[in-house]
Amino acid sequence: MNTSPFVYQRANSVDDAISLLQQHGDGAKLIAGGHSLLPIMKLRLAEPDMLIDIGRLPELQGTRREHGEIVIGALATHHQVATDQEIRSSIPLLADTASRVGDRQVRNRGTIGGALAHADAAADYPAAILALEATIVARGPGGARQIPAREFFLDFLTTALASDEILTEIRVPVPADGHGWSYQKLANQASGYAIVGVGAIAILDGSGTFDDVRVGVTGTAAVAWRAAATEAALRGQKPESGVVAAAADKVDDGVEALDDLHGSAEYRLRVTRGLTRRAILQAVARAQQRG
Ligand SMILES: Cc1cc2nc3c(=O)[nH]c(=O)nc-3n(C[C@H](O)[C@H](O)[C@H](O)COP(=O)(O)OP(=O)(O)OC[C@H]3O[C@@H](n4cnc5c(N)ncnc54)[C@H](O)[C@@H]3O)c2cc1C
Structure with missing residues (x-):
């Protein structure tokens, strides 16, 4: 089945994406890797009027170590999470989980931010994100806020993100040596x-x-x-x-x-x-x- 018609707009920055979300309300949806959103649009389970593409924003990319945490940009693909040397050595549970998502094609396009925001009941990441006591960072019109993993997943396909918020990064505390x-x-x-x-x-x-x-x-x-x-x-x-x-x-x-x-x-x-x-x-x- 084809999707219902929609307007496509590429955001220039996170702030631009937030203001597009505010302007267009519930009819607008962010798109990152598209590997969960497009299938449900083709099934007409979601019929957004507008897609806001955040898939190339540099602000949402990259991985860094900061104060005993690994900070992972929302756009890190499953493949990047699975193969990043810092993630593999410091938080191997997360790297292994990412390597077990879907198939090669899904891992090359799908993003950790998209997977967490989508909150499919059968998604892999939530198990690791909860066990690692990660924090989800969201940005909206009022600025940034941090959401502990335990408070993030609310129900089937439902998270603590507001409709005008963007998941920008995931902060994962590095567990003790020898864990x-x-x-x-x-x-x-x-x-x-x-x-x-x-x-x-x-x-x-x-x-x-x-x-x-x-x-x-x-x-x-x-x-x-x-x-x-x-x-x-x-x-x-x-x-x-x-x-x-x-x-x-x-x-x-x-x-x-x-x-x-x-x-x-x-x-x-x-x-x-x-x-x-x-x-x-x-x-x-x-x-x-x-x-
Ligand atoms: C054939 C197939 C097999 C799969 N197998 C698995 C599997 O084994 N395990 C598994 O866990 N997953 C699996 N997936 C899902 C896959 O992991 C998706 O990549 C992931 O769920 C969504 O990431 P995405 O970047 O593609 O998000 P998109 O499809 O672009 O977006 C998904 C949702 O999240 C929202 N969103 C995206 N990014 C953000 C953001 N930064 N902030 C706020 N909202 C955002 C979008 O608006 C949309 O509602 C599979 C998918 C397919 C097609």
């Missing part, structure tokens, strides 16, 4: 999207006990979440397999799983618990190797 990590994913065989995806970070103290452990889950439900009950059950414990399995069984505490053609709610929950266990055990093994 372990893992991204476990059950992928849709046709698209690559996550039916379930679990990201984990494990930090062990000198005696091999969990000092910190963080788990983010995507795909299972309409909105990605931090597995607080699992994390609480592990902190201060030795990472023995029985302890990890019991903690992983708490991962879906209070969560309503999706039930659709890709998997029943019961199936998704079983997979989520299994992948949580695997993710934590692999993160622990990596922490033990690096520690």
